[in-house]
Amino acid sequence: MPSKSNKGISSDNALLAALPAEDRARLIGSESPVHLDFEDTLHEAGKPITHVYFPIGGFISLITPADGRAQLEVGLVGIEGMLGVSLILGVDTSPLRALVQGAGSAWRVEARHFQSELERSPALRRLLNRYLYVLLTQLTQSAICTRFHLVEARLARWLLMTRDRAQANHFHITHEFLAYMLGVRRVGVTGAASALQRRKIIRYARGSIAVLNGRALKAAACKCYAADLKTYARIMA
Amino acid sequence: MPSKSNKGISSDNALLAALPAEDRARLIGSESPVHLDFEDTLHEAGKPITHVYFPIGGFISLITPADGRAQLEVGLVGIEGMLGVSLILGVDTSPLRALVQGAGSAWRVEARHFQSELERSPALRRLLNRYLYVLLTQLTQSAICTRFHLVEARLARWLLMTRDRAQANHFHITHEFLAYMLGVRRVGVTGAASALQRRKIIRYARGSIAVLNGRALKAAACKCYAADLKTYARIMA
DNA sequence: ATATGTCCGTTCGGTGGCGAACAGAGCGAA
DNA sequence: TTCGCTCTGTTCGCCACCGAACGGACATAT
Numbered sequence: 001m002p003s004k005s006n007k008g009i010s011s012d013n014a015l016l017a018a019l020p021a022e023d024r025a026r027l028i029g030s031e032s033p034v035h036l037d038f039e040d041t042l043h044e045a046g047k048p049i050t051h052v053y054f055p056i057g058g059f060i061s062l063i064t065p066a067d068g069r070a071q072l073e074v075g076l077v078g079i080e081g082m083l084g085v086s087l088i089l090g091v092d093t094s095p096l097r098a099l100v101q102g103a104g105s106a107w108r109v110e111a112r113h114f115q116s117e118l119e120r121s122p123a124l125r126r127l128l129n130r131y132l133y134v135l136l137t138q139l140t141q142s143a144i145c146t147r148f149h150l151v152e153a154r155l156a157r158w159l160l161m162t163r164d165r166a167q168a169n170h171f172h173i174t175h176e177f178l179a180y181m182l183g184v185r186r187v188g189v190t191g192a193a194s195a196l197q198r199r200k201i202i203r204y205a206r207g208s209i210a211v212l213n214g215r216a217l218k219a220a221a222c223k224c225y226a227a228d229l230k231t232y233a234r235i236m237a
Numbered sequence: 238m239p240s241k242s243n244k245g246i247s248s249d250n251a252l253l254a255a256l257p258a259e260d261r262a263r264l265i266g267s268e269s270p271v272h273l274d275f276e277d278t279l280h281e282a283g284k285p286i287t288h289v290y291f292p293i294g295g296f297i298s299l300i301t302p303a304d305g306r307a308q309l310e311v312g313l314v315g316i317e318g319m320l321g322v323s324l325i326l327g328v329d330t331s332p333l334r335a336l337v338q339g340a341g342s343a344w345r346v347e348a349r350h351f352q353s354e355l356e357r358s359p360a361l362r363r364l365l366n367r368y369l370y371v372l373l374t375q376l377t378q379s380a381i382c383t384r385f386h387l388v389e390a391r392l393a394r395w396l397l398m399t400r401d402r403a404q405a406n407h408f409h410i411t412h413e414f415l416a417y418m419l420g421v422r423r424v425g426v427t428g429a430a431s432a433l434q435r436r437k438i439i440r441y442a443r444g445s446i447a448v449l450n451g452r453a454l455k456a457a458a459c460k461c462y463a464a465d466l467k468t469y470a471r472i473m474a
Numbered sequence: 475a476t477a478t479g480t481c482c483g484t485t486c487g488g489t490g491g492c493g494a495a496c497a498g499a500g501c502g503a504a
Numbered sequence: 505t506t507c508g509c510t511c512t513g514t515t516c517g518c519c520a521c522c523g524a525a526c527g528g529a530c531a532t533a534t
Contacts, residue, residue, distance in 0.1 A: 129326040136373065143379060146384045176482095188520090204482095205530090207481070388491080413512095423512090425492085427513065441512090443510075
């Protein structure tokens, strides 16, 4: 059995960190974090949920399949959250596909064990209910954003959200992939990204993107980014 | 104290109807349904939730305020649902504005009483958790719909959803109002609506709309409508 | 060195929706 | 009847984004 990495201890998942020590211990047990591979599908839309994940370093896209080739990212889960919230509501499927966007690790808990711990621990219930509320709010925010905001602002928002979850200023993603996430054409992403690069806000090449100027990126992003942060802070505090 | 109307008994709210008799009795108590006036605001975004509502006949739009004049309907609550789901998650505010779209009545329950009954009744918790899952799913569906589908298809979907909740083939709403709901210009609604009217699928005049051909309307709508129905049936069964 | 595949840049015509503005039609009040 | 208001119809120029296509730059394997 592999030993716990220092990384896993020094930057713990925010939800787990907010739990009383005993509740957390019962939930995690003697498990070690699992590794999340880039582009791994952790959950296919409509299928039964077998595990929930509490990322520490890795992060995960929640994607709705639409008719045709269209799809759209409606959520992003990283160190601040968890994957598998449907189980909190007593439903063991989810309409969303869960795709690893950033490699890293995560605490993984078996679905049945998760549900029994949920019954046992009021603190866990309270915490995850609040997290669910945050997700719900962010989802409505995304709906607005997707409808009204321009590609460049949406791209900037996505980069900021990803940076927060990756806990790094650079990460690996292609324009093509970004296009799927934002629900636009690849050329749309190229246009927006090259505009940001021209202004020295980001730099990219062949699938890797670096944030050079966070402040400017925030200015370029729509208010949705700030709104999401504020909601999270207010509710999870 | 006013006596219960026959209407309230003959077509009961679907959620309440699914509860064990005692749980329902404790939740509702000796209350009578309240009347919902057209264009009443039952809840302002961000404000504390004072009551939850279980519509019987009336129906309610859930609207996200966006920056500028833009806004967008992200949910519709009628006889099949309830208003005030945030309380289920232990949060006493909601980011959405709740606006009465169709006059009618609803059972109203005071927030604190609702929460104490929620603690007491496992059946209530189970039921409302599932309803929340449905809402969540419909919300992601709406996100897709708003992003990818044409105004005419979205209008058709809205009319179908509204017809279901109004339990009538005609209702009162202006193009201007529809435009706010769909997040488009009034002119866009006029165009789409007149196209549907030309094909004898609907008929409208000065703020009242009648559905003439439900089958054709379903054909004109995007798949989102059918998807929503299917989800509700599957989860709430 | 060459070949192959991935990723990015650019261009083209087309379109759905936008903002603004104005005209007419129905309806109720005075 | 006439006025005023609300609701619907139409038009104009504009623009962000669309689908498709192609070329080039870079990376890696052989």
